[in-house]
Amino acid sequence: MGENEGMPQPTAQSRYIEMLNGFISPTLREAGWTGYRGKYLRKQHGLLEHLEFQKSRHSGRQTIQFRVNSWQTSEESGELIPQAFEAGPDAWFIMSVAPDFDPEQTVTDVLAHIARRTQR
Numbered sequence: 001m002g003e004n005e006g007m008p009q010p011t012a013q014s015r016y017i018e019m020l021n022g023f024i025s026p027t028l029r030e031a032g033w034t035g036y037r038g039k040y041l042r043k044q045h046g047l048l049e050h051l052e053f054q055k056s057r058h059s060g061r062q063t064i065q066f067r068v069n070s071w072q073t074s075e076e077s078g079e080l081i082p083q084a085f086e087a088g089p090d091a092w093f094i095m096s097v098a099p100d101f102d103p104e105q106t107v108t109d110v111l112a113h114i115a116r117r118t119q120r
Contacts, residue, residue: 012064015103016095020053023107028114042118047072047081049118056092063096068110070117 017037025036028051033040038053049072056065067090072081091113093106 010097011061012059012095012097013061015097016055016064016066019095019103019107019110024110027111043075046075048075048078051114051118062098063094065092065094067092068114068117070114 020038021036025040028035028040031042032044033042033049033051035041035051040051042049050070052069054067054069056067059065073079074081093110093113094101095103095106
């Protein structure tokens, strides 16, 4: 019997959750964000900054497509602050279980995207 026979194979969903819990959340917490599993909040200068990971409805067992939505609201009134973050292009990311897929590159790309979107 082979070394990995009978062991459950990772899914794109399990890798996605591992990315959020093991890499994204700790990095965001170091930068003052709170939250978990794809929904984060940071209070700064009277504003609430929001980050929310959104999976595509076209995601499946082998590949998950997702993006990171970002916006700000007034801490006092809760009103949306239009175009408070750097607009930039809409970016979709992929998490996959394909043998040649590098999940570390996805983590690096997502964190760089968040840094660009939330910089002042």
